Amino acid sequence: MEGQPVQPAPEETPRNTNPANVGLELFGYVGIEAVLDQMRIKTMKTGFEFNLMVVGQSGLGKSTMVNTLFKSKVSRKPTGPGYEEHIPKTVQLQSVTHIIEEKGVKMKLTVTDTPGFGDQINNENCWDPIIKYINEQYEKYLREEILISRKRKIPDTRVHSCVYFVPPTGHWLRPLDLEFMRRLSKIVNVVPVIAKADTLTLEERAEFKQRIQKDLKAHGISVYPQEDFDDNPDDRILNDKIRDKIPFAVVGADKEHQVNGKRVLGRKTKWGIIEVENPAHCEFPLLRDLLIRSHLQDLKDITHNVHYESYRVQRLNESNRLALSPVNGLLGKDEVESDL
Amino acid sequence: MSTGLRYKSKLVNPEEKQDHEKQYVGFATLPNQVHRKSVKKGFDFTLMVAERISQTVEILKHTVDIEEKGVKLKLTIVDTPGFGDAVNNTECWKPITDYIDQQFEQYFRDESGLNRKNIQDNRVHCCLYFISPFGHGLRPVDVEFMKALHEKVNIVPLIAKADCLIPSEIRKLKERIREEIDKFGIKVYQFPDCDSDEDEEFKQQDRELKESAPFAVIGSNTVVEAKGQRVRGRLYPWGIVEVENQAHCDFVKLRNMLIRTHMHDLKDVTCDVHYENYRAQCIQQMTSKLTQDNRIESPIPILPLPTPDAETEKLIKMKDEELRRMQEMLQKMQQQMQDQ
16 A cells, blocks of 8 residues: 555555455555665664575586675685595585675575585485475474574574576486476475576577476476465566576676676686676576565565475474474474484 | 488588588598508498487487598497486496497407408497586596496597686696596597607697697587688677687597597507407407306307318318418528528
8 A cells, every 4th residue: 555645546445345455545644654664774783694505516607606696705615726626425515604795784695505416426315415404494493483482583594595507408407407306396495597508509598498497397396486476466477577587597707807898797718708797698687686686585485484384384293193292392302303 | 229321421512612621521631541441442430429418328320421532431420318317327338338349249250250351340439428518527427437438449538518618617627637537547548649750740730639638629510600701600699609710619629630630540449459358358258158168159159160161171271281381481591590
């Protein structure tokens, strides 16, 4: 409801049969809209958290992408001479937390990397450590939440978005990609991207995307933004546009070059400079906008209202089945040993 | 499992003299490499490519008859779609090693048979192994594959899709791969040292060739317009990659090596080293089997041949006589030398 003086726009006050649903007419400025300012000030004071996970085979540019997204050396990659990239034998999870500030707004950003994913000869179940980690964060939150005397602000380590890097083969999703996304899209917001997309021409990109979209649909994999969670028609229109373009074909870069008198982030090859923030070159701006500028809060909301809730319901049902009531907010001892 | 497509195609159109150099593949230089062989008969060259794509590994054979300046080449390309893209890739190279062994076995049988005039050489003379440019070096599956095959075939490692790398990245990757090849003891195809009496230009080329390994290649089936000329390339929003431009990639070096300068050496090494190894192993296995069990039928006649017909017997007797006479002469000559 907009606090417009005197004249309510007819579309905004639907005349339906239930009189309780009809908005009240305001005949003067009340100041309700000021709540937005209050929220803003509060957020600036407390800051907010965002937890991002990046998954993909080694060498697909995950760390560079994170650095490009947040325009700082967020990712843990040391770049001294003599540093050797080493593929670990099992999938490990490494989290790094930074506090980033922009225009007075503080963000506590946690990036979780997954070295070793998909790099072995036999990659069966390489997604298990990742699923375990995600569920562990839900479990942590759940335990805080069901305490009798809870913290004012429960620390949120839940993964809000999992960016999955698809190698730009240009053909189709590999079995590993499908397996991973199928399992993880059920518990977390999965945002697939085509990594190192500067190896695909525009036609190849379009074809690849189409095939990926078809594959995802055929396997019933619902990536972010999920169709089922569109709140209202406006959201639906906006998200449809995004869904049309998923997965974004991205390129990451951490060096600047001179192009037409401007300094741009890009990759300099013998045949031209690939400008990372140029929408004609790659879709990095779309990814950045989605993750940070337009849908960050939505990612957090869906994580909290949908994924976390289903985890919570599942856990509480399990505990009910085992006939252990949550005494003092702590689940029974047997629960601790459960299948997480 | 094999689709043999045989069709004649003339590579050089005599009318297009200006584009002559561009269309010139270069295997007409082969006679310069050949000392004894009759060019009129033509010869065979089999190339195998190993890359990774779908679920199970297939072996697809394509055969082409090419002619250039009167020199005929029967080129067989063996493709291996599916290599390395499953979730579990344990021993995904087995179909490939089996195929190579089968060709050796076939040749062994033919060679040991009675009619050896028209033996077809289907042995794999060269295996192009495409290393992903997205990694930081060799992946576990690359190492395992090459170790399983380096004693069966000439492996020429290549860096695929090199247009996604900037020059400094290519350099680093090449160094890394060379180090790892040494570290893991992988015996890739070594370019033979050129003779000391070759001219400086040739020696320089040879040096450059060796220093560029593994070659970073880009492939294209499309012709695009660049600087007023039609070239094979890839069209990106930021520029055009020209496949045959040495500043853009090592494709020309690869083609020169494979066809213009080293085709014959590849065949020689296949015959003299890999095939002989196979043959020796085979014979050893068979003799050890036969001493264990006399009833096993040997597929190859290694014991006295089935009784030859009268003509051949006569020939054999004559040859034996000749040999004996020559031996006597040799002994006489040795005596004379000792006496002096």
